[in-house]
Amino acid sequence: MGLKQAFFDLQDCRTAKEALITLQAAAAAPPFISGVLLQGGWAFDGGYTDNAPIPAQTASEKASTLVLLTRHYPDKPSLFEVHGRTYWQPSRKVPVSTWDCRPGTTVDDAFALGQDDAKRALANGQIQLSI
Numbered sequence: 001m002g003l004k005q006a007f008f009d010l011q012d013c014r015t016a017k018e019a020l021i022t023l024q025a026a027a028a029a030p031p032f033i034s035g036v037l038l039q040g041g042w043a044f045d046g047g048y049t050d051n052a053p054i055p056a057q058t059a060s061e062k063a064s065t066l067v068l069l070t071r072h073y074p075d076k077p078s079l080f081e082v083h084g085r086t087y088w089q090p091s092r093k094v095p096v097s098t099w100d101c102r103p104g105t106t107v108d109d110a111f112a113l114g115q116d117d118a119k120r121a122l123a124n125g126q127i128q129l130s131i
Contacts, residue, residue: 008038025043028043057085068088
């Protein structure tokens with residue numbers, strides 16, 4: 001389809017308007033929300049090229065990267081490694097859809113799932129916090 005990844009850092013924006021345009025591009029999800037002209041090219045939600053887009057990294061950067069997923073893959077364990085990066089997925093399907101704005105479907109449910117998963121992973125030693 002001719003899509004390619006590009007990464008834009010909000011810290012590089014010189015004005016609030018530049019930051020707004022960058023954020024609008026990140027939220028653009030064709031065909032519902034049009035792409036945004038950003039630095040001479042059309043830009044939109046990175047999920048069209050990768051579920052968890054990450055810029056190129058050195059081996060040591062990959063080894064210290066934890067990617068938090070918002071999608072559950074039943075064939076994978078909660079923590080798994082791909083191409084030198086560690087991924088952590090929710091224990092089950094997140095109860096909120098990107099496009100779901102119906103009453104009774106709340107972000108609070110998704111937050112509670114993440115909180116419960118984190119408590120369980122800390123309790124069983126699956127993850128550790130370093131201070």
